[in-house]
Amino acid sequence: MRKITIIGAGQAGLQLGIGLLGQGYAVRIVSNRSAEQIGAGRVMSSQSMYDMALAFERELGIAFWDDECPPTDGVHMRAGSGDQLLIDWRGLMGAPGQSVDQRIKMPVWMAEFQRRGGELVIEDAGIPELERYAQSSDLVIVSTGKGEIGKLFERDNDLSAFDAPLRTISLTYVHGMKPREDFSALNISINPGIGELVNFPGMTLSGPCDIINLECIPNGPMDRWHEVQSQEEHLALAVQMIEEYFPWEAERCQNLRLTDDQCTLVGRITPTVRKPVGYLPSGRTVLGMADVLVLARDPTTPASAPTSTCNASSTRARRPSTTRGRVPLSRAIGTTPNGWPSSPTPICCCLPSRYSRCSAPVAACRSWPRTSPTPSTIRRCSPPGTTTARKPSASSPPSTAKPPEGEP
Template identity: 55%
Template sequence: MARIAIVGAGQGGLHLAIGLLHGGHEVTVLSNRTGQQIADGTVTSSQSMYGMALALERELGIDFWEHGSPQYGAASMWIGDGEGSRMLRWEGAMDVPGQSIDQRVKMPRWMAHFEVLGGTLRYEDADIETLEALTLAHDLVVVASGKGAIGQLFARDPSRSPYTRPMRVLALTYVKPMLPREGGPAISININPGIGEFVTFPGLTLCGACDIFTIECVPGGPMDCWEDVRTPADHLAVSERLLRTYFPEEAKRIDGKLELTDEGGVLRGRVTPTVKHPVGRLPSGRVVLGLGDVLVLNDPITGQGSNNASKGAKIYLDAINAHAGAFDAEWMATVFERYWDYARWAVAYTNMTLGPPPEHMLRILKTAESDADLAHKMANSFNDPKSISPWYFDAAAANDFLAARACAAA
């Protein structure tokens, strides 16, 4: 059994840590915040998660919210024509409902569970010196946190990172439940080309059920208007104005006025989608392995990051359990490639949604409007973007795919 240290008590770090305890390893997790500090802080994500990732949590006995939390069994997409009308709209059933548990609820619960299972939790803001010490005392050190100097240990991989700047300005908001959605709860994605997106679904937060939405604003566009926003009340007012102006269909769900779940229910920011090399080399020459956002950072537009962190944790877990030798740089690179074989689809899926939509992608989405089976496939692609390869990602494959469907339907 191995001695393993993990820096970062988030989706990826804690998932891996708990899995390793089940495998009999000795595990230490470093967190720069206590569970109480996380619960008392602001929201960090909209964390919509889907069947495959939720099944991995269930496998470890940590999907504590399967019963009693809002679930959504469908996905829908509306794309505007740039003049306020609809270009297309599809809706499809997801085979397994999605769910979103506020990380302020989830991580403190997982931290407590990790300790109950015998893991060691250390509250420390890890730096390079900390990593040096950890590598001396452990067989493997995993960095599951991308912020600050420890994130800089991992070099950007330009061959896998097409963007060099943020593609959206993000505004995340947790509100008290809005009017029920016609057709039932869903992850609903609304796209106004050149302006931005409104992505929403129900979730569970500190005070119970809520609705969560992320407004994704194209930098320099009319929704990029957050510079002067300072308070949660300002944030809510701007969100409501943008929602009513650019997404009037969704705004019909506002019952009187929007109300925040709590003062911590807002977040603004921007991310540069980035993929990094998996091995971080310390000044001593010793190595650490990255996991989750630190290596594969996506814009949240397609809701993939938490799911990826979980799937990555599972791949690392299986690789660690199956390994008998040293956890050296070569082993680390091999394990990451195993993960990348899946994650590259989530990255391509997300990056395609951020850029100008390729013609073949619009044709597929337009077909899904009247083709229920295709809408079903698209709805389940949030769970597994690889399931719509190659035809969603490649114009020639899309032509063949659509032609075969048209033939079958004739």
């Protein structure tokens, strides 16, 4: 039986591990925190999940909160400044979304992983530990980019367009938000040139709640989180910013209170794409996935968790086939019949109805053809109206294939 070691017990690592167990692999997951430590720790994300990502969890039988987590039934987007709204639209989604605090979710998944026969190891994994696991495993997958192991994966300068954070993100879990009168929603508010407010219902340790993300343009008028010294000050500043910059949401936020004593977070990251294979000092290789490879959004934001879920599902679907400890790139990632890379990581979370309209500059996307691709049809996720094709290798013949009619 082939053995796979996964470094990181988060949304991607645990979901991949559970999926690989079901495919007959022996799987070890290494976490730097126990289930008890995660449950007693600080919030990690806002993890807003929607139909496509939730379907992957249901397929594995690990969507344990469908009956108790408050649903997100629709979307409401508004943009403007002051009392003047330039955009105001809303609508129901085809299927509800949900957000379950990872302090609830990850400990349950860790227990389920062990119940299904997985090996869970609690230790800080650095380079020496990766060397040991690479020697004893058929494949090592790194799903956490923290510390020295994240530096194993070289920055992809062709895909990394930014050298500074685009937002400072504030995360707050609250009780007491006034319910909407029509339907529960993913509420997106934009104040151009200032920042954004995103809020939606969720479930946390103390029950149903609302989750607030304030996304502040660095050095702008909302970028004031360095002033905060306590959780109470954090909440007060969040309410003040909502009243000042998103007044259409202020009425719902008059009686907010914190859900617990570790329910706030502030962070900023520089959007970065890294190459998928890391090289250990011994020459052995490890495969990256999820936040290790694509930091397109801050992990605290709603999009981080579904992106990790899609990444785990994509990696699992390719059924890793490797040589113990020394994984040639062509085998670790896989190739198409034309010799083009068919990387299982990273994959973005795109709208199911239009896979080609992704905004994150990641290296693989569901817009890729399911059949044998050609250089002209292999595309990275790009902003609407742009197409980026991989450069063919010297051995690849030029292709005369054209994109499907109507595609950019």
